[in-house]
Amino acid sequence: MxxxxxxxxxxxxxxxxxxxxxxxxxxxxxxNYKLSDxxxxxxxxxxxxxxxxxxxxxxAAENDVPDGYFRTWVERYHVSDEDMTNPExxxxxxxxxxxxxxxxxxxxxxxxxxMCNHCSDSPCTQVCPVGxxxxxxxxxxxxxxxYCLGCAYCxxxxxxxxxxxxxEKKVADKCTLxxxxxxxxxxxxxxxxxxxxxxxxxDLKNPxxxxxxxLKTHSVQILKPQMATGAKAFYNGLDGSVR
Amino acid sequence: xxxxxxxxLEQGKIMSxxxxxxxxxxxxxxxxxxxxxxxxxxxxxxxxxxxxxLERVFRVEAVKPTYRLALLxxxxxxxxxxxxxxxxxxxxxxxxxxxFTPHSTSAMAMFGYVYLWxxxxxxxxxxxxxxxxxxxxxxxxxxxxxxxxxxxxxxxxDNISPRSLHIxxxxxxxxxxxxxxxxxxLHGYVGFIFGSIKANPWWSSPxxxxxxxxxxxxxxxxxxxxxxxxxxxxxxxxxxIRCVDTxxxxxxYIFIIDFSLExxxxxxxxxxxxxxxxxxxxxxxxxLYFSHIVVQILLGTVTPLVLxxxxxxxxxxxxxxxxxxxxxxxxAMVGIFAMRWNxxxxxxxxxxxxxxxxxxxxxxxxxxxxxxxxxxxxxxxxILWAFVKLLPPWDTETARQAATGD
Numbered sequence: 001m002x003x004x005x006x007x008x009x010x011x012x013x014x015x016x017x018x019x020x021x022x023x024x025x026x027x028x029x030x031x032n033y034k035l036s037d038x039x040x041x042x043x044x045x046x047x048x049x050x051x052x053x054x055x056x057x058x059x060a061a062e063n064d065v066p067d068g069y070f071r072t073w074v075e076r077y078h079v080s081d082e083d084m085t086n087p088e089x090x091x092x093x094x095x096x097x098x099x100x101x102x103x104x105x106x107x108x109x110x111x112x113x114x115m116c117n118h119c120s121d122s123p124c125t126q127v128c129p130v131g132x133x134x135x136x137x138x139x140x141x142x143x144x145x146x147y148c149l150g151c152a153y154c155x156x157x158x159x160x161x162x163x164x165x166x167x168e169k170k171v172a173d174k175c176t177l178x179x180x181x182x183x184x185x186x187x188x189x190x191x192x193x194x195x196x197x198x199x200x201x202x203d204l205k206n207p208x209x210x211x212x213x214x215l216k217t218h219s220v221q222i223l224k225p226q227m228a229t230g231a232k233a234f235y236n237g238l239d240g241s242v243r
Numbered sequence: 244x245x246x247x248x249x250x251x252l253e254q255g256k257i258m259s260x261x262x263x264x265x266x267x268x269x270x271x272x273x274x275x276x277x278x279x280x281x282x283x284x285x286x287x288x289x290x291x292x293x294x295x296x297l298e299r300v301f302r303v304e305a306v307k308p309t310y311r312l313a314l315l316x317x318x319x320x321x322x323x324x325x326x327x328x329x330x331x332x333x334x335x336x337x338x339x340x341x342x343f344t345p346h347s348t349s350a351m352a353m354f355g356y357v358y359l360w361x362x363x364x365x366x367x368x369x370x371x372x373x374x375x376x377x378x379x380x381x382x383x384x385x386x387x388x389x390x391x392x393x394x395x396x397x398x399x400x401d402n403i404s405p406r407s408l409h410i411x412x413x414x415x416x417x418x419x420x421x422x423x424x425x426x427x428x429l430h431g432y433v434g435f436i437f438g439s440i441k442a443n444p445w446w447s448s449p450x451x452x453x454x455x456x457x458x459x460x461x462x463x464x465x466x467x468x469x470x471x472x473x474x475x476x477x478x479x480x481x482x483x484i485r486c487v488d489t490x491x492x493x494x495x496y497i498f499i500i501d502f503s504l505e506x507x508x509x510x511x512x513x514x515x516x517x518x519x520x521x522x523x524x525x526x527x528x529x530x531l532y533f534s535h536i537v538v539q540i541l542l543g544t545v546t547p548l549v550l551x552x553x554x555x556x557x558x559x560x561x562x563x564x565x566x567x568x569x570x571x572x573x574x575a576m577v578g579i580f581a582m583r584w585n586x587x588x589x590x591x592x593x594x595x596x597x598x599x600x601x602x603x604x605x606x607x608x609x610x611x612x613x614x615x616x617x618x619x620x621x622x623x624x625x626i627l628w629a630f631v632k633l634l635p636p637w638d639t640e641t642a643r644q645a646a647t648g649d
Binding site: 068069070073075086087088089090091093094114123125126127128129130131147148149150151152153155156157158159160161162163164165169170171227243 | 264265266267268269273274328331332333334335337338340341344345346348349350351352354436440441442443590591594595596597598
């Protein structure tokens with residue numbers, strides 16, 4: 001091939017970018033895992049949650065989450081029927097060790113597990129100045145810790161408070177939907193440890209996934225729908241007071 | 244709440260001062276006083292440049308004594324502008340990635356380009372064109388290292404024939420013309436960074452970039468006015484009262500626009516009273532009461548506006564006017580700093596659940612502490628001092644000789 005200097009100068013940057021992509025590699029996954037065959041989400045069945053905190057503990061252990069920060073957490077709502085816009089909410093240590101005994105009164109109590117909503121139009125991805133946070137082709141919002149500047153703009157942009165700056169790594173951190181597990185055919189640590197099945201990993205592209213039947217037959221809601229983030233954490237039985 | 248507070252205290256984090264419910268990851272603030280400084284400093288840059296353009300483009304001859312000083316002030320502050328951002332980053336060594344691999348959907352990714360454009364294509368070019376004759380003359384008259392510095396600064400262009408200077412003048416005019424929208428872009432962009440965050444109702448507003456631009460003009464004009472008066476006093480020269488009268492008049496009118504926009508935003512929020520209103524209203528009446536109501540609105544806006552109004556309608560003796568200008572200029576600076584504080588810090592004090600509040604405790608000697616912030620505020624003044632020494636903004640002996648064709 002006869003390569004002129006001009007062609008060489010044009011091709012060099014393209015080759016450098018391509019080489020960088022090669023070096024970045026692809027996430028670890030099973031050999032027969034096809035990104036385009038999946039579109040992951042989570043079903044959270046609010047009435048089934050008993051606030052045991054298993055999911056928070058399992059997540060922290062599986063993902064080495066630093067103390068005081070949470071990839072998932074559980075909130076307990078205490079709502080009076082006459083003022084549902086002003087609920088009393090607690091989440092001591094993210095609900096990791098469960099909750100104190102509730103006082104008996106006329107108000108209703110329920111637990112709401114929270115996590116990254118893996119939004120398909122995620123504001124955190126939109127604002128990242130270097131594209132260190134991104135949506136994978138199978139619908140999971142991930143962060144490249146080797147690329148993140150630690151500017152915290154994504155933390156500000158998340159409407160759900162799911163992100164934090166890792167105190168030691170100094171980069172943004174959040175739920176990965178246990179990407180290292182689900183791409184190997186496993187479920188997430190939180191789903192696996194939930195004793196009541198309140199949390200279920202769902203694959204919206206899998207026609208055999210029971211989520212399709214569930215969505216047809218239940219009133220399912222997402223958090224803060226007015227934010228139009230395309231959230232994929234689907235809540236069954238969500239009370240209007242939940243923020 | 245008690246358990247959570249206890250736990251967080253045990254973890255040694257800044258966890259006291261939480262009221263109600265915060266999402267657990269929200270308790271510590273992400274953006275510190277350094278991010279308050281960033282819009283404050285870029286605002287001074289944009290405002291100082293707009294003042295300089297009054298003379299150059301709009302032919303407001305009265306402000307000519309401040310023209311060069313305004314440009315040098317803008318440059319001094321612009322050089323410092325990225326430092327607070329850099330110090331705030333978790334990985335400052337990765338910041339060049341914003342230039343090499345910018346994310347096309349991110350407003351913040353524009354920072355590097357807007358900054359470089361403004362620094363190199365507008366400010367440095369305009370200053371160089373304006374000073375080229377002086378630099379050439381200084382490179383001929385000075386000795387030693389200074390001579391070498393001036394020689395380098397001429398960039399090999401030492402033709403100062405009338406025709407060449409005329410070209411400088413025309414090109415400089417075009418650069419200033421391009422510079423005005425660029426100054427708006429520089430600071431409007433900073434406002435957009437906040438205004439485009441839909442998750443945060445305290446920030447999310449299309450008015451934010453406009454408010455930022457006008458408040459930038461207020462702070463920049465006030466800063467140049469104060470620096471001009473202080474420097475002239477230090478040089479034991481008479482202050483050009485016609486010049487400061489004109490600057491004060493512009494300051495007054497732009498301040499009115501700025502205040503009106505801020506009040507429009509406030510009234511709109513109060514009247515619309517959306518889901519976030521109760522939470523934000525509580526915050527303004529408690530945690531932000533002093534910095535927002537007292538410092539920003541009463542002390543930093545209404546008081547200087549009243550003082551400036553008096554100087555516009557009442558015929559006062561010169562020395563009284565000067566004192567009123569200094570007072571209102573200082574108060575305006577305090578007010579605009581408070582505005583930046585209330586936007587950046589205020590926007591992080593409430594929970595996105597609208598059910599609770601946290602507290603910002605400024606550290607003293609950490610990387611993002613108040614001492615660093617103070618240092619970064621003073622640093623541009625030292626840079627300005629060096630620039631003024633190198634490139635005197637007033638008529639020097641050399642310039643006078645050149646003007647007389649000597």
